[in-house]
Amino acid sequence: MTGVLVLNVGSSSVKYQLFDMPTETVIAQGHKDRIGIVGGDYPSHDEALAQMVSELPDTVTIDIVGHRVVHGGGLFTEPTVVTDDVIQTLEDVSSLAPLHNPPNIAGIRAAQHALPNATQVAVFDTAFFRDLPAEAFTYALPKDLRERFGIRKYGFHGTSHQYVNQTLQAVSDPPPTKVITCHLGNGSSMAAIVDGVALDTTLGFTPLPGLVMGTRSGDIDPAVVTHLLREGMSVDDVDTALGQEGGLVGLTGSSDMRDIIARAEAGDDDCELALRIWAGRIRHYVGAYWALMGGLDALVFTGGIGENSAVLRKQVLELLAPLGVVVDVSANDTADGEAEKISSQASEVAVWVIATNEELQIARHSHLLAGGGR
Numbered sequence: 001m002t003g004v005l006v007l008n009v010g011s012s013s014v015k016y017q018l019f020d021m022p023t024e025t026v027i028a029q030g031h032k033d034r035i036g037i038v039g040g041d042y043p044s045h046d047e048a049l050a051q052m053v054s055e056l057p058d059t060v061t062i063d064i065v066g067h068r069v070v071h072g073g074g075l076f077t078e079p080t081v082v083t084d085d086v087i088q089t090l091e092d093v094s095s096l097a098p099l100h101n102p103p104n105i106a107g108i109r110a111a112q113h114a115l116p117n118a119t120q121v122a123v124f125d126t127a128f129f130r131d132l133p134a135e136a137f138t139y140a141l142p143k144d145l146r147e148r149f150g151i152r153k154y155g156f157h158g159t160s161h162q163y164v165n166q167t168l169q170a171v172s173d174p175p176p177t178k179v180i181t182c183h184l185g186n187g188s189s190m191a192a193i194v195d196g197v198a199l200d201t202t203l204g205f206t207p208l209p210g211l212v213m214g215t216r217s218g219d220i221d222p223a224v225v226t227h228l229l230r231e232g233m234s235v236d237d238v239d240t241a242l243g244q245e246g247g248l249v250g251l252t253g254s255s256d257m258r259d260i261i262a263r264a265e266a267g268d269d270d271c272e273l274a275l276r277i278w279a280g281r282i283r284h285y286v287g288a289y290w291a292l293m294g295g296l297d298a299l300v301f302t303g304g305i306g307e308n309s310a311v312l313r314k315q316v317l318e319l320l321a322p323l324g325v326v327v328d329v330s331a332n333d334t335a336d337g338e339a340e341k342i343s344s345q346a347s348e349v350a351v352w353v354i355a356t357n358e359e360l361q362i363a364r365h366s367h368l369l370a371g372g373g374r
């Protein structure tokens with residue numbers, strides 16, 4: 001029996017789950033908000049982690065701490081045991097994910113202090129996309145820029161895409177070969193997966209492009225950025241417009257899908273348009289990935305929106321009728337479990353709703369790497 005604590009540390013919050021591995025039993029879980037904020041009377045990451053560890057049940061020894069790290073850059077493509085060199089290298093790639101990696105690193109340091117005897121393992125959001133083909137990850141930019149600045153598509157949410165695809169393989173008979181996974185939450189992305197290997201994904205060098213997200217624009221003409229800069233906007237203001245004030249917030253004033261659906265149903269034109277743009281962007285990538293893979297066996301919805309909104313799943317699936325997708329309306333309306341099929345017998349593509357579990361996937365990877373033999 002091995003205790004694996006999984007930490008997902010953001011700039012102002014920590015989510016944690018303590019697993020007993022390999023049984024995958026959840027022993028404790030929770031989150032702490034309002035940490036590490038500069039300028040207020042808030043606990044540091046170190047203080048919050050120490051307090052959290054002191055509150056965990058002492059029936060289990062924590063042997064391994066698995067950390068979610070958003071950006072592995074080009075260097076980390078596998079779960080990695082954290083050493084001083086690893087932390088140094090992570091700091092070097094932090095400029096690629098300035099909002100995400102610094103808190104991830106603060107979490108690793110805090111866990112080293114709080115649990116000095118545990119093996120610390122970093123699991124990267126980018127790792128599942130390490131084998132993208134060159135034509136998928138290469139941007140058509142000057143070679144020296146690409147090489148100097150490490151500019152390429154990295155992809156994110158890899159832990160979630162991999163987890164739901166593995167679950168799909170376990171529950172489907174026969175297991176599907178050509179799969180599209182749609183992680184639709186506050187951050188959203190899709191992946192084209194053939195035989196468990198990712199061929200393309202919608203997020204890129206950063207977690208900004210692709211689908212319309214809660215506060216991120218997704219795809220736009222990149223010349224909009226240079227235009228706004230020339231018009232006198234600051235780099236930070238453009239960054240905010242794209243990353244924090246874009247997406248659903250930019251279209252409707254709200255990033256909460258429940259709110260937007262309710263307002264659309266009440267006749268709000270902006271919300272109704274936002275939903276059409278949102279669903280249309282998913283159709284765009286389903287079409288592209290269908291062509292890329294030469295067909296489609298299964299489509300998976302996951303994430304807060306994908307798992308919970310029958311209305312939006314139906315709106316997307318109706319757009320996919322040309323691919324032979326037929327929804328089982330009652331299965332779609334009632335799907336709320338771990339893994340449920342929501343397409344009808346007549347559908348040429350099996351459609352599933354599968355709850356993601358990034359923490360469990362991180363626990364599995366960490367345990368396999370650091371504690372598999374115990």
Ligand code: ADP
Nearest residue numbers: 184185186187255256257258303304305308309
């Ligand atoms: P994060 O990316 O922060 O982990 P989640 O995966 O939890 O986010 O997804 C959050 C989104 O899911 C929000 O836009 C929220 O409104 C949406 N959501 C949650 N439940 C529902 C629901 N029943 N119907 C529509 N949207 C929902």
